[in-house]
Amino acid sequence: GQNIDQPTEMTATEGAIVQINCTYQTSGFNGLFWYQQHAGEAPTFLSYNVLDGLEEKGRFSSFLSRSKGYSYLLLKELQMKDSASYLCAVGRMEYGNKLVFGAGTILRVKS
């Protein structure tokens, strides 16, 4: 089986930096993915890590430590439109490369 944990909710201020953590336990690890989902919409892909380290994409960065089963998503220069749910998902090689999602972290950006 697998276990994916991330905080339920976070609040941050516009212009600030926020870090959303995700811990996981799984077999057949094949990548850690971050998605953004606005209410009532489908998830959109943000970032993914296969190897340890930091991946940067504009205002979004994601970090992975496979030995610790740990990842985080870093959002810089927060904007109001960043208010959404952020989903951490683990790829599992042994099951057709399917993605298993965590419960998601609801981020609220306040002015």
Added chain:
Amino acid sequence: GAVVSQHPSRVICKSGTSVKIECRSLDFQATTMFWYRQFPKQSLMLMATSNEGSKATYEQGVEKDKFLINHASLTLSTLTVTSAHPEDSSFYICSARDKSGVFDNSPLHFGNGTRLTVT
């Protein structure tokens, strides 16, 4: 980038009827598609893996006779909710991976989802 189209976006049906949801990969071929379900304020739960030309693989607890999946071509998978009941009301989302790249762990691309309401 890879585009996945899902239709319809919303459907309301009466209890006991069946509903078909289509998922198409528009600019790539998808040998595998995934169907997820999401209840309000919950995360995505994988229902089944749709395999082109073969039977779908269902997750534990998902009734294969109720949720019929057909993946007849490399660009189309369908999910049919048979004899729908109010508890089947949910947000159904399909996804696919463009496997034209080198790595099998390329990101999943999601359709826009189908909001099913069973009255």
